[in-house]
Amino acid sequence: MGKAAVPATRAGLEKLYDRLLRHFGHAGWWPGETAFEVCVGAILTQNTSWTNVEKALGALRQRDLLSAPKLRAVPVSRLARMIRSSGYFNVKARRVRAFLDFLHREYGGRVDGMTGEGPWELRAKLLTVDGIGRETADSIVLYAAGHPLFVVDAYTRRVFARLGLLNGDEPYDAIQRFFMERLPPNAQLYNDFHAQIVRLGKDICRPRPRCDACPLQGPCPKRGV
DNA sequence: GGCCAGGACACCA
């Protein structure tokens, strides 16, 4: 593939972030109105486009169910029908309920109770919940609890493979270490950097042309364009 | 009509 477009150093990553920031502006992420909505959205977006998740969140909001105690009172079968648009709805309804039970058991149903935990302790606890894996746990830790854990998702793999810094098939934890060993533990930075990666990821490996100011350079290894 | 999208888990060799 040739020389990587960005050096795999702290300076290289920070320079890339600055370029993304200038190109896109601050992302203002996560796309959720409350920390609780972030948690539910993190589960619903598993292997699913955000537009489908928005419909499901909208259905819950319309019924005024976007709070832990109200949503926990909803039978799983009814919850599944309401989140149908997000796909895998039977599985995800069980997972949302498992998270709600966890939240009730550990923090009395209060999302802000999670902020009192250290990031790794909270992550470890979340990973014990059925249906919450690494990416979902890290999204909750970063975007709902505000602790600095770098989130790795399909966009992260796609963008950094394109940049020549990753193969894209490395284990999740290895990719997370790649970022966290090079960037200061700053939740605001991790938050916005990941959001920028997602915005960029939506634009690459797609048929539509990139604009001249696109921060990525060189051909896409997947499509050759 | 096929492919893809911000995963996670069970099962098997």
Added chain:
DNA sequence: TGGTGTCATGGC
């Protein structure tokens, strides 16, 4: 430990 099947809707 790694590979594979399963879960499912909606947009293009």
